[in-house]
Amino acid sequence: MPAVIKRIIFFTILILIWQGIFLLGIWPESMIPSPFTVAETIIAGFADMTLVYDILASFRHLLIGLAVSLVIGTLLGVLLAKVKLADETLGTMILALQSVPSIVWVPLAIIWFGFTEASIIFVVVIGGTFVMTMNMRIGIKNVAPIYLKAARTMGSKGMDLFFKVVVPASIPHAVTGVRLAWAFSWRALMAGEMLSTGPGLGYTLSYASDFNNMSLVIGIIIIIGVIGSIVDQLIFQRIENKVLKRWGMEEAA
Amino acid sequence: MYLSVNNVGKSFPRHGEEPLKALETINLPINQGEFISLLGPSGCGKSTLLSIMAGLTEPSSGSVSLENERITEPGPDKSMVFQEPALFPWMSVKENVTFPLRKKLRKKEQESAVAHFLQMVHLSQFAENYPHELSGGMQQRVAIARALAMDSGLLLMDEPFGALDEQTRQVLQDEVEKIWQETKKTIVFVTHSIREAIKLSDRIIIMSARPGTIISDFKVDLERPRQQKDMALLEEDVMAILKKEIESVMKEELQHAGSH
Numbered sequence: 001m002p003a004v005i006k007r008i009i010f011f012t013i014l015i016l017i018w019q020g021i022f023l024l025g026i027w028p029e030s031m032i033p034s035p036f037t038v039a040e041t042i043i044a045g046f047a048d049m050t051l052v053y054d055i056l057a058s059f060r061h062l063l064i065g066l067a068v069s070l071v072i073g074t075l076l077g078v079l080l081a082k083v084k085l086a087d088e089t090l091g092t093m094i095l096a097l098q099s100v101p102s103i104v105w106v107p108l109a110i111i112w113f114g115f116t117e118a119s120i121i122f123v124v125v126i127g128g129t130f131v132m133t134m135n136m137r138i139g140i141k142n143v144a145p146i147y148l149k150a151a152r153t154m155g156s157k158g159m160d161l162f163f164k165v166v167v168p169a170s171i172p173h174a175v176t177g178v179r180l181a182w183a184f185s186w187r188a189l190m191a192g193e194m195l196s197t198g199p200g201l202g203y204t205l206s207y208a209s210d211f212n213n214m215s216l217v218i219g220i221i222i223i224i225g226v227i228g229s230i231v232d233q234l235i236f237q238r239i240e241n242k243v244l245k246r247w248g249m250e251e252a253a
Numbered sequence: 254m255y256l257s258v259n260n261v262g263k264s265f266p267r268h269g270e271e272p273l274k275a276l277e278t279i280n281l282p283i284n285q286g287e288f289i290s291l292l293g294p295s296g297c298g299k300s301t302l303l304s305i306m307a308g309l310t311e312p313s314s315g316s317v318s319l320e321n322e323r324i325t326e327p328g329p330d331k332s333m334v335f336q337e338p339a340l341f342p343w344m345s346v347k348e349n350v351t352f353p354l355r356k357k358l359r360k361k362e363q364e365s366a367v368a369h370f371l372q373m374v375h376l377s378q379f380a381e382n383y384p385h386e387l388s389g390g391m392q393q394r395v396a397i398a399r400a401l402a403m404d405s406g407l408l409l410m411d412e413p414f415g416a417l418d419e420q421t422r423q424v425l426q427d428e429v430e431k432i433w434q435e436t437k438k439t440i441v442f443v444t445h446s447i448r449e450a451i452k453l454s455d456r457i458i459i460m461s462a463r464p465g466t467i468i469s470d471f472k473v474d475l476e477r478p479r480q481q482k483d484m485a486l487l488e489e490d491v492m493a494i495l496k497k498e499i500e501s502v503m504k505e506e507l508q509h510a511g512s513h
Contacts, residue, residue, distance in 0.1 A: 154353040154403060246385065
């Protein structure tokens with residue numbers, strides 16, 4: 001049986017169980033709404049464009065933040081890989097910062113930037129930067145020595161060696177870095193938006209919660225999950241697989 | 254003397270132990286156009302010696318000169334083929350072979366040069382392919398074409414066919430012999446296969462292990478292309494020289510294993 005059919009059956013059963021629990025009526029509708037009410041809420045949100053605006057706003061925050069974090073992450077990664085002193089000092093700090101959950105930065109961002117888009121973008125940037133840094137660092141440090149030797153015997157050195165061999169050789173790690181940075185940024189984005197003044201998916205989520213609109217809360221959680229997995233699987237995993245194949249690093253995964 | 258190895262020694266520092274002596278007082282004169290094999294048991298430092306000739310490794314003592322100039326770094330006057338093809342996977346076959354030509358030639362000349370070298374290794378129709386799409390033997394051919402593209406007089410080959418199956422190996426040996434005859438390059442070829450050394454070389458330099466020294470400079474006076482029956486006799490001679498070395502290495506290794 002193809003995986004798609006298995007998935008369809010799985011989700012159908014899941015929705016039926018959900019509907020069954022709803023019909024049992026143990027919990028009030030304000031806590032467990034019917035899946036059909038949730039679907040209606042989502043459709044209505046798209047019909048009156050409010051959810052469309054939220055999604056567009058979220059993507060704008062994400063793209064700006066992610067772009068900035070990729071640039072900073074790449075530069076920091078190169079710095080850590082190339083300068084031992086930086087690696088031994090700044091590297092330890094970045095490793096520590098990487099383990100700080102993004103929501104922790106929200107209060108700090110609000111004090112610095114207020115309830116503005118800058119706050120959200122700041123949190124997104126922090127969310128993506130460190131994981132990109134660490135991947136870029138590993139990518140550059142792990143360039144196969146044989147590539148460097150071969151390039152040197154062909155007269156390549158210095159800047160030429162770095163840009164023509166080291167950088168392209170580290171692309172597989174960089175691509176993984178971008179994919180993880182996206183995933184981390186997407187999580188950070190929601191944390192940032194929940195404490196913002198909108199628009200944005202995170203903002204509407206906390207707004208719906210304030211007004212006890214459970215079907216909208218669940219609807220947005222579903223949208224966040226769907227967008228997250230679509231972008232990851234349709235865009236990033238495909239790019240990653242292609243790159244790994246081309247770079248001859250394809251593993252039986 | 255075209256290539257001259259003078260009193261070269263190399264030792265590697267080891268943590269908390271005596272430095273590991275890989276090579277000791279190696280002297281080796283090589284004439285222009287010669288095909289030289291470095292043959293010896295594993296650990297005899299033959300690859301280290303080649304790496305020093307390439308300018309990739311610095312000798313601890315002594316020096317190597319190419320046309321009376323001391324070798325201190327890799328450069329366009331010598332090219333190298335490694336045991337792994339070491340092709341850049343993000344570049345097509347054509348781009349890989351173009352790599353050493355990028356700065357030397359204009360675009361048009363690059364194209365015709367690349368076409369020429371790919372033809373020499375019979376890979377013209379794979380110019381647009383990527384390394385991962387080729388077999389190991391084909392990848393090694395690309396590596397040879399790339400080294401030829403350097404257009405240097407000296408070609409260093411470090412067990413270039415060590416990872417290939419026997420059939421592919423023989424085909425590539427024939428091709429290298431042909432390329433050597435056509436281009437008149439000087440080739441220094443590291444191998445641990447006696448037959449390979451006899452088939453290809455003018456001289457076989459037989460080395461001992463730990464520390465690596467030269468124990469025999471063996472001339473091969475057979476007409477090319479060499480016939481199996483002529484080679485068989487020489488094989489025994491070379492084997493006799495090597496046998497003692499291999500036995501002593503094995504004994505040492507066994508003792509080493511026993512003491513653990």
